Amino acid sequence: MRFFLSLAAVLLLAACSADEQRGGERTVAVVAEPVRMLADEDVVEAVGTARAVRSAQIFPEVSGRIAAVRFSPGAFVPQGAVLVELDARAEQLALKLAEVRVAEAEQLLGRYRRIEDTGALSDSQIEAGETALAAARIERDQAALALSERTIRAPFAGHVSFSELDPGDRVTPTTLVAQIDQRARLYIDFNAPEAVFRRLRPGQSIEVVPFADPDRTIATTIQAVDSTIEQEQRSYRARATIDNSGDAFRPGMSFSVRFADSGQLRPAVPEAAVMWTGDGSSVFVVREGKAVRVPVTIAARREGLALLEAKIVKGTPIIVKGVQKLREGQGVTLVKPPVREAAKVEVAPS
Numbered sequence: 001m002r003f004f005l006s007l008a009a010v011l012l013l014a015a016c017s018a019d020e021q022r023g024g025e026r027t028v029a030v031v032a033e034p035v036r037m038l039a040d041e042d043v044v045e046a047v048g049t050a051r052a053v054r055s056a057q058i059f060p061e062v063s064g065r066i067a068a069v070r071f072s073p074g075a076f077v078p079q080g081a082v083l084v085e086l087d088a089r090a091e092q093l094a095l096k097l098a099e100v101r102v103a104e105a106e107q108l109l110g111r112y113r114r115i116e117d118t119g120a121l122s123d124s125q126i127e128a129g130e131t132a133l134a135a136a137r138i139e140r141d142q143a144a145l146a147l148s149e150r151t152i153r154a155p156f157a158g159h160v161s162f163s164e165l166d167p168g169d170r171v172t173p174t175t176l177v178a179q180i181d182q183r184a185r186l187y188i189d190f191n192a193p194e195a196v197f198r199r200l201r202p203g204q205s206i207e208v209v210p211f212a213d214p215d216r217t218i219a220t221t222i223q224a225v226d227s228t229i230e231q232e233q234r235s236y237r238a239r240a241t242i243d244n245s246g247d248a249f250r251p252g253m254s255f256s257v258r259f260a261d262s263g264q265l266r267p268a269v270p271e272a273a274v275m276w277t278g279d280g281s282s283v284f285v286v287r288e289g290k291a292v293r294v295p296v297t298i299a300a301r302r303e304g305l306a307l308l309e310a311k312i313v314k315g316t317p318i319i320v321k322g323v324q325k326l327r328e329g330q331g332v333t334l335v336k337p338p339v340r341e342a343a344k345v346e347v348a349p350s
């Protein structure tokens with residue numbers, strides 16, 4: 001099968017840029033485009049640290065000797081699971097004694113009640129019996145509380161850290177038993193610069209990348225921002241949340257945080273429209289049929305466009321082709337850019 005390729009003639013700007021006469025004035029053919037306005041967008045980066053959504057350091061309520069350690073380091077434990085048991089023999093005896101006293105007080109008050117109507121007892125004696133029973137019950141509850149404090153339990157479900165405690169060790173209320181973390185979700189806390197304080201708000205999209213897995217990017221949103229600025233660093237703390245149901249990350253891990261800071265609207269022109277001279281950068285705008293040089297500063301670049309700091313309003317014609325042949329105040333003729341037609345393909349009969 002033979003293919004014949006024929007190309008349509010292309011209209012070149014150079015051919016159209018030959019000098020024309022307009023009322024005796026020398027003009028140059030150029031291509032111009034209206035200026036667009038785009039938001040100046042800076043990518044702000046920060047370093048964040050992961051922390052568990054719920055985390056607690058567990059200390060004993062009382063001093064004592066460890067009788068048993070009931071958890072394995074790094075294991076997941078349900079809420080209320082026994083972590084450590086302290087020697088509780090004295091407390092167990094105290095509870096039994098308190099229960100006996102409650103029983104005695106109940107029996108005594110019961111006898112008082114049975115003979116209350118006979119007049120053998122005064123009202124004050126009956127009240128004393130009721131008071132004795134109430135006091136005995138309080139002593140029993142206190143003994144039960146003291147016994148319960150000899151057992152250290154998980155305040156919520158989570159993973160427990162390593163521990164240096166062994167049976168036989170003595171602990172006090174200042175001895176760290178373990179840390180427990182609920183890490184199915186993690187907070188990512190980071191410091192954002194003061195300059196973006198008004199633009200970084202809850203709900204804004206950001207990206208976090210774990211240092212341990214730089215090829216993985218996690219999209220999330222800002223959950224909360226702090227209300228104060230740190231004076232020394234001129235920054236403030238912000239917080240995002242990521243899902244960690246797969247348990248891939250740990251509290252304390254570092255994350256790179258990236259978010260786009262959209263600022264003011266700026267004139268956006270093709271980079272080829274910007275001219276560089278000894279006086280700096282500039283562009284040519286079309287005003288009353290003439291090329292007028294406007295000084296500019298490039299604030300940012302984006303996909304072939306230059307975002308400018310310049311006094312140019314939206315829609316102003318900017319010369320994008322033919323700028324090399326221009327001088328200040330020169331007359332211009334606007335032409336359409338050349339259009340490349342699709343090539344026709346003929347298929348020879350087989």
